[in-house]
Structure formats: structure tokens, C-alpha cells
Amino acid sequence: MLGFASPWILAALATLPALWLLLRLLPPAPRQVRFPALRLLHGLTPRRDSAAHIPWWLLALRLALLTLLILGAAGPSLHPAPSPHGQTPLLLVVDDSWAAARDWPQRRQAMTEVVTEAARRQRPLLLLTTARPPDGGAVAVQGPLSAGAMQSRLAALAPKPWPSDRVAARQAVAAMDHDRVTEVIWIADGLDSPDHAGSQLAGALQSLGGGVTVLDGQSGRSLSLLNDGGGEQPMVAVRSLPSATPQRLAIRGLDAAGQALAREEATIPAGADQAAITLRLPVELRNRLAWLDIEDEPSAAATLLLDESWKRRIVGLVDEDGSTTPLLAPFYYVERALAPFAELGRGDIPTLLDRRPDALILADRPLNESESDALARWVRDGGALIRFAGPRLAAAIPAGGQLDSAMPMRLRPGGRSLGGAMSWTTPQGLARSFPTDTPLSDLKAPDDVKVLSQVLAEPDPGLNDKVWAHLADGTPLITADRMGRGWVVLVHVTANTTWSNLPLSGLFPDLLRRLVALGAGGRAASGTLAAGEVLDGFGLRHPAGGIVQSLPAEPAQRRPSPETPPGLYGPEGSRQAFNLGPLLPPPAALELPAGIQRQPLESADSPRDLSGLAFAAALLLVLADLLLTARLRGAALAGLVLLAMVSGQARAADDFALKAALSTRLAFVHTGDGFVDGKARSGLTALSRVVGERSTARLDAPMAVDLERDPILFFPIVYWPLSLDQKPPSAAAIAKLNAYMRSGGMLVLDTGAQQGGADTTDFAPLIQGLAIPPLSSVTGDHVLTRAFYLLKQLPGRWDGAVWVVDNGGGDDRDGVSPVVVGANDWIGAWATDAQGRPSFPCVPGGERQRELAWRFGVNLVMYALTGNYKADQVHLPAILERLGQ
């Protein structure tokens, strides 16, 4: 099954015999060598003549080479596609919705194959993408296009984070010219909307008359949350088209930096279209969750952004006097129980309400009119108000029992006390179990809780429904009532141990966490939400731009579209997630009308172009020819060099990494300025030698790194002598440097600025984009001055200030500065010539200053190698002083 695109080129094979004659006539050209002792060669006679005839195998090689070239040019292909339609136009319909992102590379491959095949036959091409383009334009048929234009459009095509608009696509097809027969290839995402727009589109395509082929790939799956924010563990539903075999998948929970915090494997049973999965992870980690996704499925619907509602709860403790007496203060136990799970704030009620808390806790505090109104308003908006009783509250109960509007029920004045010195009763324990159907019902009641005193609820017909916990004798201990979208909860004892030992029991933290989790709606941002970050079709986050607009306030009006793609909306700090998955209808398979050919994306016997193969073989033969002729001329060098050029590119990178990794070395940035590079190499070589002489660190010869090409993560120090002649590094190189500094490397930036009178700002373009935190100058107690020698100044050729990152040990680099900045031209001070004589004078300190520069170099290497190991030296005076006392 071999066919040719341009069979007439094969006629050129007839010229082969002519080549054979030509090659026989021409001997190989001699090699030119200049040679001084030519006089001695004059008159020498050869013993026998060289091969004037070309050997038969070389001739065969060259003939084969030419044959391959001619065959390649004729465009051979395996399994050539039959072309019944000849030059009819081809309409390529591509579903570029979210559902196509899962196997987009395969889809792109299929598109390329279709276009290549059509280009070989020079058919006019039309393109229809069914999702709305990101510039907000309409869905329309593009073309006729040339194969090149088509390829470039397909290369720019990417899946969109919104569904396809098949209705608009059908209208676009209907508007086409139906007079010409047009063949259609539809690369479909396999999903249909509830109104069967996909089937209707297929019908419209059939009406073009050229036959429709649908290529099916894998359809995307979508994620949606089953429990909304503040729940215990994120529980997600994965929805997918039903498949005949069980689908195995893994859900991951990731933090903002993209690190996987949790991973849960699950299986969608055969024939089912969804599965529920719970991600189990500790609360501390849950607070760090930024998004969930399906492993190995880059798609907008398989990415579920989590917003602030997943973060720690904000809980306000109403505490005007700020008492923090241990064991006695009202909030002493509450604070300890909630601190691991919630963001706690103290203050008076207006201040706390400004922070829009999820829950407020009041301990033994009666409310006045305005306060209770404000709180009731806030509770109706979704807040959870948790009140503890106490002597002051009991004293404030009026005759009617209605204390204020922010109370679950009426109270009886006076309360009761149990087990006191003047009482016959004993302290009461908790009832064995909690009432069912309350947030507390699955808690276990410990035996050792004893209540000495409490306030009592006024018996009421509705009281029983409001009780969430009883004492053993049936009196309510915790009562709650729903107000609007929020809750008011009253715990009938104090929050400290005055009335009961409940705050001492293990039940207390669980209890409080359940109660605090009740408040959810307190922080809903109102109005339209400005776009922050949006997702692309592969589920990657980008800053919002282009035509992206604000998200409507009303959830019902929110639709994923080019104007409002899925993403994070709202002001910084209270972002709201707008996810694609929950908005999608249940997946329905695309049903096609009869007469449409349906085949999978990758078919085994698609046409394979063999011309590339032929040309590659010809190139190999050219190389062989070069080698052989080079041998004929007496040396195989030229051919070898050529071979090495072809294969050596990749190996060079490996060699570099190997060389850099096998021993500890310093490195400097190759600036392209010969003088600076030579100085840097010589200076660092000398420094490596001095470090070896004076300490046990052994450094191998320094290496030059090209920021654009070489990996730099192997080196403890990368010295960058900034040179005005250097081209600013590319963004990739800057990113490489940033990653290097982040992962523990040390970058030394040396402007040597005093030298040429250059201004420091001249170097700004060079280091633009480099993530350098705020710098401070090195003071006498910095580790850099103690790492090996005790130094007062850190001079180089000049003596000026040195700047390092001031972070006080607060980050994950143990307080080691990732960057050292100075203008002292240290390499100039270190540089020596081949005989070990210094190359440059030191100003103003002369040779003493050079010695200090050496010492700084040793300290710098030690600092890079040992980090803050010598940081305690900094505290030595204090330690000695303490020992002396």
C-alpha cells in the first residue's frame, strides 16, 4: 500500500546512469595542506598511484543516496487515503469546550493529520470551532483557508473553560453555502446538552452533503462539591459519561503553591455517571487547600477552586475588659479549645462585627437594646451567636423571662444550684446521649462532667425542639434556635469552671467546634464581584484580562462564558470561587443521526507520510559518504566532527551537569565580556585554592555558566559580575535564578561599580525580575562576618558596604541570605596571573586589604556551605557574659 503524492518526480530516476558516469570520471579532490618544509618534498616520486577510480561501494552509496532523495521528493506515503471527492472542500468542526481538554494532545494530533492529508490533496479547508472564542466573538465558520493558515490557527487553538455553543454552531452551518458538496470531519467532545443541540448540529452537518465523520476522544469529567464551605471534610462528586468499564481516578487537594496535600483514589462503577469522594485530611491542612482537581486531567471542569469559606473560621470573643487571668478569665478555656481551628479576635461588639466573623461568643454578658438588635441582624444574615450563662446573666433575667432578642428562648429568673453546702442535691452529670437530629447528636457524653449551677429555661411547648443537650435529670444544658439564616445558641453554664467542669472535659473543644461551624453566611460579599484570577481550558490560573467582566451578584445569573470564565472573583482577601463543574448539566452522551461515520481518534491505518523517513535515510547516507571520503583523503576527522555536531548537542548538557555535580565548585555567570569573564575565572580559581589551603573545604575549578543554557542548581555560589556589556537575561533565565535562590542557592551580585564610574541604576535591566527581598547592609554581628574569620569589613578591590537579605531567620532558609550584593569587585582582588601574582591593586588598603578580601572570600564560601552554623558566634559575647555571672 505505497502511494506517491507527485509520481511524476520519479522520472528523475532516469538520470541515475548519468551520475554513475560523472562520478567515475572525477577523482576525489586533494586535501590542501600548508607545509614549510616543502623544499624537502620536491622531487619525491610516489611508489604507486592513488586510486584514481572511485571504489564500487562508494558509487553504490551515492546512487542509493540520490535514489532516496528522488523518492522522498515524490512524497511517498503508507496507506494512502482514498480520495473519492477529489478537490471538494473539507469542513473541520472542532469541539474546543472544556470537555475536550482531557485528551487535547491526541485531538490536536488528529487535527494535524486531517489537515496534512487535505493539504496533500490541495483541498480547500474550512474551520468551525463550537465554543465561543475568548475574545467574545461569535461562533462562525472560518475559511476557506490554506493549509499553512489552517495549521497556524489549529496551533493557536486551545480548549475553553466554558461549554460549547452548539446552537450557534448549527446556525453558522445553516448559513453556509449549500451549493457545494462539503465533506465534514467533526472532532467531538462526546457530550450533548439536555436540549440535544449536538444531534441537531450533526443533522445540519449532514445536510452539507459530503458525508460526516465524527472522531470521538475521551470526554472530560467534572468535579463539584457536595458540601459547601465550612464542612468537616471536602466531599466532591465526580461526574462522567457512563462507561462500560469502571473508571479509576484520583482526586487531589492542592495548596496555593500546587503541592498535593491529599489524594484519594476512587472508582466510578461501570454504567454509573457519578461517584462521591471524601478527601480526608487534618484540619490544619484543610485550611491550606486552594483547589481540588482530578489527577492527570488538565481541564477547567476537573479543577475546583476553593475560596475563603474553606479557610479558618473567624470567631469573635466579646471581651471588653480584656481579662486574661489564667484559669479564671471567661474566655480562658474557649480560647484554648478554638485556637487550633479558628481565627480568634477580641473586642467589643461593633469592632468584632466589622470583621464579619462567622461566629461570636459571649460569656455571661447581658445585652442592651441596640447591641441585641445589631446582633440579631447579624445572626439573621448567617452568623452563629454562642452565649454562655453566668451570674450576671442570671441576675439580669427580668420577670417575663425574655432577656433580649438574641436569646433562643425565655429563661426562668434565678436559675438553680446543685450540690452546694446548703443543698441536699448532688451535682448533675450529662445525659447519656444527645438528642437526635442536632449538630451535636453524634458526640459522646463523658461521665465526669458535673454541673453545679445553671440557668433554667422557661418550660414552653416548643422548648423540646430547641434542646441540643440535657443534664441527667432532663433539664436543658444547651439550647439553640434558628434566626433567619443563622443560629443563636445558649450554653446554660459559664465558659469557665465556676458553674461546671464542662470546660475541663474533652467534650468542650468538640462542642465548640460544632457550634462555631454553624456560622457560614456572615461574610457573603455583596454586589457584583470583580474578576481576580481566571482559569483557562486546562485548569491553569491566570490573572484576569481581556474582556473578562465582573461576576453578577445573583448566583442564578452566573454562567461560564468568555465574559465570566470560571475563576476567583471578588476583592483580594475575600475571593469567591466561581467553578465550572457545579454549573454543568448531568453529562449526556452525544447521540448521532443514522448515516454518520463514527470512529475513535487514533486509527491504526491512517496515512503515514514516508518522505521524512526517506530524507532522514538520505541524510544518514550523506554523513556516511562524508566519513568515507574523509577517510580517502587520509583523515576521518571532518566526518566525525559533523557527526558529533549532530549528536553532541544533547550530550553537552549532560556533560555539563555531570561535571558540575560530581564535585563542589564555584560558578560565575558568563557575561560575554571577555575581560570580566577572565577576571571572574581567575579570581574564583584563586579563591578555590585559598579556601582549600585555609580550610577543609575542597573546591574544584570554577565553571562559567551560561544563564540561558546551563542548569545552575548544582553550585553553592553563583557569582555574577554585572557587566554593562552583558545582554539582559531572558525571562526563563531569570526564573531559573529565582528558583535557584528559592531552593537554597546563593547568588553574589557584584557591580564593581566604583570602577568605571557606572551608576548602580545602569544594571537595573540586567536583574529585572529577580526576586530579591528587601536588603539591609551587613553589620558586625552578621554571620557573614563570623563564618570563618572574624571580620570588621568585607572589602574587595574597593571597600564599601555589602548588602544581604534581612529576614531574621523567619523563613525556610534558616535565615541564610540567598543573595549577597556589593560593589567591591571581590574577584578583582582575588584575581591572580598564572604565577600567582595579583592582577589588580587594592584601594585604599593595599596588600592588607587584599588579605581581608581573601578572608571575606573564605567566609563567603563557608557561609554558602554551612549556612547559619556559625550564627551562635554572633551571640558569643552574650554567652560569655552569662557564663561570667
Add this chain to the structure above:
Amino acid sequence: MIPPRALAEAQDLAARLPPLLVAAERVAASLAGGTHGRRRPGPGETFWQYRRAQPGDSAAAIDWRRSARGNGLYLRETEWSATQSFWLWSDTSGSMDWRSGPDLPEKRDRALLMSLALAALLLRLGERVAVLGTSEAPATGPGSLPRLAAELAARSGSTIPRPARPPRHGEVVLVSDFLMPPEQVSAQVSALAALGNGGHLLQVLDPAEETLPYAGRVRFIDTEDDSEVLARRAEDWRDDYARRLAQHRDALAAIAAAHGWSFATHRTDHPPQMALLALQVRLARPRSRR
């Protein structure tokens, strides 16, 4: 101009050689002060003898310290020390501007390096050194090395120069590849030797010029006049070429021997110290035993 690096390299090379005491002969020809003691009183620095003052001696010449210890007046006499003049020449013709591989130095660089190292060595010993073919008188003192280096590098004749004021009773050191016809070398050497000069010939060759490592069809082009020779199989010429080179060297050695000069060879892939040490040994030997 010669690059400062070559100068530093030559100084470095000279610094590593043991001090050389040149066997100076016929130093009487030179009246300049130097290091070669003549074993008789004269201008110099080393103490030679005290002698009684005689009428006619200048009062300023009397050594009063010695005179105070005895009766009569004494004069302090120093040993007459003289110096040897050296004339160096390093070939800078086109044939020297060549190397067979990128790892090797050019012959011209190597010849220059050896000449300069020798000059640095001699200057350090207080000898007087000049470049053959210039009008400058022999100079002394380490400070004159840069000037010598510039003169050595600037010379561009392809043959041994015929100076207008030829040296007399000096030592001549010629460094070249000596690929010119032996008759030409012979004429020059005998002209110099006739004026009482001793001398040394040092032939610097590239390894490729000794072994002819080429094979296959090769077109050889001369480095000076662009004439060509085509070898159909260069490897066949190797033995003949080696024989011819040996003959050429024999002829050069014979010329040197005939005038009491020395002849040595050096290959650029060998370290320069070897040839320089050998040259130093020959310089230290009296001319009659070379």
C-alpha cells in the same frame, strides 16, 4: 609588538633555570665591566690585592684604613672583571609562522620564547645582550629585556641578517627552523665566525615536519612562496622525507662543527626547558670543548 604575556612567560621560564656562568673567552675584547674576573688588577668590584703606593698614584686612591695598620701607604686594587657580549637572532620568516595542530605553539612563538628566556637569563647574570641585525649596541641590565623582546619580534627577514656592524668576539645564538638551503646558512655562519664569534644553532621544528603524518591525496603548499607539490599518497613519502631531513640536519651540524659552533634541535611538542638547559650547558663550556 610582542604581547606582555610572552614576555612574562619568558621571564618565568628563565627564572626556573639554574644560574648560568658563561664560559667567557676573549673577554679582553670588551672593556665594559662585567662578571668574568680576569685575574689581574683592573676596574671591577671584587677585591684583588693591596699594593704599596708608588709615585704617581693619586692620593684619592690610597686606602687609608689599610695604610693606618702598617708603615707606608697602600692602594686597594680590585680584580679586572669584564663581560661577554651575546647576539641573539630568532627567525620570524613565514615558514616559522606555522603549526600542524591547534594544540601546538607556532614555531615562531617557540623560537621567540626561547630567545627571550635566554636573554633574560643572560641579563640577570650581567652579560650584555643585543639582537643580531640591529644597530643597537649590546645592552645590560634586566631593564633592557622589553626592548630586546620588541626587537626580536619585529625582525622579519627570512635569512640570517648581515649586520652593518658585525659583532666581534661575541657569542651568537641563532634560533630558526633552518629550512633554507645549507649553503646559505654556511655563508652566514662563516662570515660571523670569521670575526671571532662563537655560536650556537638551534633548530626549532614542528613535529609534523619531522614525521610527515599526512596520508592520502594531499596538496602541499609552501608557506613562503605558495609553490605546490601534489602527493597522491602522502604516506608513501614518509621514509624518503625522513631521510632528506636527516641529510639536511647532518649538513647543518657539519657547518656548525666546521666553525666550532654547536647545533641542536628542538620540537615544539617538547617542553622548551629541555632545549634551553642543553643550550645552557653548551654555553657554560669553553669554546674549545664544544
